[in-house]
Amino acid sequence: MRRAAAVLLGLMLWASSARAESLIISLSTHRFQIASNFVGAEIVLFGSVERDAQTIGRPGGYDLAVVVRGPKATIVTRKKVRVLGLWVNRDSREFLEVPSTYALLSNRPAANLTSIDLRKRHQIGLEGLILLQRSEPGEDPAPADPFREALVRLNSQKGLYRENPTGVTFLTPTLFRANIPLSPNTPVGTFDVEIFLFSEGGILAREQTNFEITKVGFEAFVANSARDYGLLYGLSACLLALLTGWAASVVFRRD
């Protein structure tokens, strides 16, 4: 028993000395509520790099990347081609369980943070983002294929996918802040946040957290009843239409 405790203590000491730096982070909120006046917002992430006595000096300084991924969805990207003079959707590619929103906030461009291999392994940045495709047998989804490029481009245009190489600010050499943007058309659900600490291209520490975006009040009530009580909701919408139409005919009656 005593020996087991000693081994455990030894392991803990070894682990803590091997883990040079650690991250301490805090989000301004873990539950963001969308009300009727929502036009987009920001969630603030604060963090600090913790060092202990054994931590060696880092002449290259620290780099930081914050990756935010929205709820996952199956998205189909379609391409229009000309058929009999009309532009018609024909070819398409299905992307499975891809994040509906993606943001990389960092203190320098993604390419300067670390190697492409490491960025791909941890899905850091749009270039490193893995977008799983459904492919038919015998069909080879080329790595530089136009559908993947289109998916990322269209989502970037809508503000759903973004990279901000100045999104992380170091307030002191170890204290940092990142503003996580929520676009007006943001989906609702759980958003995963991953924070990576780099020095000279290597990952020193990582931490994760999440936040939830929900509708509140009247908006939540409407959205929930539309989803859960379709018939009742439809009948209420009819009643609303009838009341408005009837009110108009009373107010503006001429005969």
Next chain:
Amino acid sequence: MQLYLPIAEMPVNMLVILGMGLAVGIISGMFGVGGGFLLTPLLIFLGIPPAVAVASVSGQIAASSLSGTLSYWRRKAIDPKLAMVLLSGSIIGSALGVFAFALLRRIGQLDLFIGLSYVSLLGAIGMLLVIESGRTIARAKRSNATSSATSEARLRPRASRLPFMIHFPRARITVSALPVIGIGLGIGFLGSMMGIGGGFILVPALIYLLRVSTTVVIGTSSLQTLVTMLVTVVLHAMTNASVDVVLALLLMIGGVIGAQFGARAALSMRGEELRFLLGLIVLAVGLRFLFVLVVQPDDPFSNTILEWMPR
């Protein structure tokens, strides 16, 4: 004034939506049409998802057709029997339309179908209106007299040899139930697919195909539109959960107020001038859809979310 739409899941400028409802309301009051064929494309153009636009506009059409229906009902300018037979077709048509809508959206051909339907329908109706009213205007200018009397034989309905003959006393016709149900079916289907009431198709169909007495045409058409749109709202709510009541309410308020101004403006205009104007508007919307279909798009690619992953 930004307002977040709970079902469309996006903020919109409240005044823009109200203004759009108002403008379309003026047109609908002026010409006695629902205005869905203008409102739905405008909303889609604003970035509202087509499913939400179509379903919510159905609510707005129901509201605006109720005030019309009530006033025609008081004047006994509705044939309830004809409306019932039309409705038996259009309710089935509406259900088929809602189903086809979901299916076409899934396979990515919804935009094409909506575009083609708008081009062909609006093109044909717009041309008819412009040519017919243009001729009337030209004839009125040449000579104020020589009213062309239509012969009695032409007024008799064509579909008189089919079975299930029914007499409609108020409409003053005796026709087979089949073409009536068929027209209802088509209107219901197009209505729930395209987010239109279909008044601008139904009125000519009743006049030219069934020879319904003109005194009850508009009233019967608006009763039929009212019930079909109410059914469509419920069906869209049940299958696609795409009715945005906030959006619908904004459109209704703008629409019913605009309709009053429109109706007053229409009093000072001649019937054929009104039809000529309406024809031009209808043609313009049709051409806009044709333009989108024919001209090379800025970006040939588009994204659609098929389904959300549960967590």
